[in-house]
Amino acid sequence: MADDDDEGSFGGEFENGHWAWDEVNNELVFVSDLPPELVETVAVTVKVPTGTVEFRDDIDLIEQLRFRKRYQRKLKLGQPDIITVQDVKDLALFTAPVSLLSPMLINMLHLSTTDRFIRALILYCQYYLEIAEEMSNRILELETKVRTPYCDVLEHTYRENISDLRTLVAKEYCTMLIGGHDTKKFHHMGPQKKRRSLSDKDARLFETLLRICIQIVWLALSRRSFNQIELEVNRVFKSEIFNSVEHTLRTNYISKMSKEERGVLLGHCVRHDKKLNTRSPLINEVFCHRPIDYRMMGLGVIKYDELTPRLRYMLMAIGGPEEDLVEMGVTVGILGISRSCFDTMLHVLPTVLDSHKKSKSSFSSASSSAPGFSKSATASVKSTGSMKGSPSSKTVDKLYVYNNIILPEKDEVEPEFPQSFPDESAQVRPCSETQRKRWQTRLHRLLHPPKNKRKSII
Incomplete structure (x- = not known):
């Protein structure tokens, strides 16, 4: 008891x-009286804050000489001396911070699918900037002019053109997401898609890829409107809700647009669902209920016997040889323009600009002195927003070394689905294996510098 x-x-x-x-x-x-239980710690990988990553754009002469000697693309016998997408990628990789780079990112940048993706993104951003400025001018003119029915027809054409170019970007992006063609080994579940999902690794890869693609687009458009490019690219890939750049800058640029501007620039495929069901505008373009030529989804991958002038223009822009772009009248930023018109960092040479400023004729007729040069619809822009990191707000004359995009009109008759689709693959332009190995070697030296050597490895 x-x-x-x-x-x-x-x-x-x-x-x-x-x-x-x-x-x-x-x-x-x-x-x-029991011993304390052991608490298992889970190692969480730290993602790169891509929204705050800054690329170097103030390279001194010594580093420029090092870039030209070691990393710039060398011309082979018979090759034309023009700007290619590889040249722009090389400059972006050279100026990128080491924290952003990885061997997988370098390998993915040197794929034919990624090349088409980058060229489609350059084409879309260039046309977006042109139409955004055109619509801004039209809204200002409405204060003194009367709106006519022709305005609706013209704005409908702009909206369809932007939507089609956005679809070109979406089709290559979807190929990357599903691990199709040459992107199989980069899928987060393995080439056979049977492994455990590595969602964090996949998110890191695409975040860094998107950030370096924004830099490539900005360089290919002659360093034009960086903030506007960054906002639009993040919007179409992540939607308005998850646009981290907009959350940081707080520009409220969409709410400041007029109804007509939103209808043209955003299109009618924008869906406002709940956060868990939200899809990016790129994916919405693919599943949008609007007349889309089915052959657009296979441009650069499937060989079609007959194409309309509009589709031939798009095919040349995303998958054609760069040396034929200027001759065919296709504009993809500075691609296809003579490399002698630029310095090592792809700035336009002052002597070339001075020679064109003295001429009062149109810049398209001055191709004999500098091939491919023309003045954009924007002759005078503010340096803030157009020049990355420029604190000045003065108005400067900015000459863009490419023509405005003039897309051929759509056919009034929609194409009918054939009984069988072509099974012959299109001719794919391979990427430079030499350049890929150079950048892999440089990254390895940066991550594992030699201990007993003082020589610079950058």
């Missing part, structure tokens, strides 16, 4: 511990 009374009292002992009086807090506490 005494044992039972003692066990039932506060001072009794139990199987895994006993009660004791805490004189400090003046209360009863239960003291466990």
Whole structure:
């Protein structure tokens, strides 16, 4: 009986511990006799804050010479000396911070699918900037002019053109997401898609890829309107809700647009669902209920026997040889323009600009002195927003070394689905394996510098 009374009292002992009086807090506490359990710590990989990543754009002469000697694309016998997408990628990789780079990112940048994706993104961003400025001017003119029915027809054409160019970007992006063609080994579940999903690794890869693609587009458009490009690219890939750049800058540029501007620039395929069901505008363009030529989804991948002038223009822009772009009248930023018109960092040479400023004729007729040069619809822009990191707000004359995009009109008759689709693949332009190995070697030296050498490895 005494044992039972003692066990039932506060001072009794139990199987895994006993009660004791805490004189400090003046209360009863239960003291466990078991050893403390080990708490497993899960190592979480740190993602690169891509929204705050800054590329170097103030390269000194010594580094420029090093870039030209070691990393710039060398011309082979018979190759034309023009700007290619590889040249722009090389400059972006050279000026990128080491924290952004990875061997997988370098390998993915040197794929034919990624090349088409980058060229389609350059084409879309260039046309978006042109139409955004055109619509801004039209809204200002409405204060003194009357809107006519022709305005609706013209804006409908702009909206369809932007939507089609956005679809070109979406089709290449979808190929990357599903691991199609040459992107199989980069899929987060393995080439056979049977492994465990590595969602964090996949998110890191696409975040860094998107950030470096924004830099490539900005360089290919002669360093034009960086903030506007960054906002639009993040919007179409992540939607308005998850646009981290807009959350940081807080420009409210969409709410400041007029109804007509939103209808043209955003299109009618924008869906405002709940956050869990939200899809990016790129994916919405693919599943949008609007007349889309089915052959657009296979441009650069499937060989079609007959194409309309509009589709031939798009095919040349995303998958054609760069040396034929200027001759065919296709504009994809500075691609296809003579490399002698630029310096090592792809700035237009001042002597070329001075020679064109003295001429009062149109820049398209001055191709004999500098091939491919023309003045954009924007002759005067503010340096803020157009020049990355420029604190000045003065108005400067900015000459763009490419023509405006003039897309051929759509056919009025929609194409019918054939009984069988062509199974012959289109001729794919391979990427430079030499350049890929150079950048892999440079990254390895940056991550694992030699201990006993003082020589710079950058």
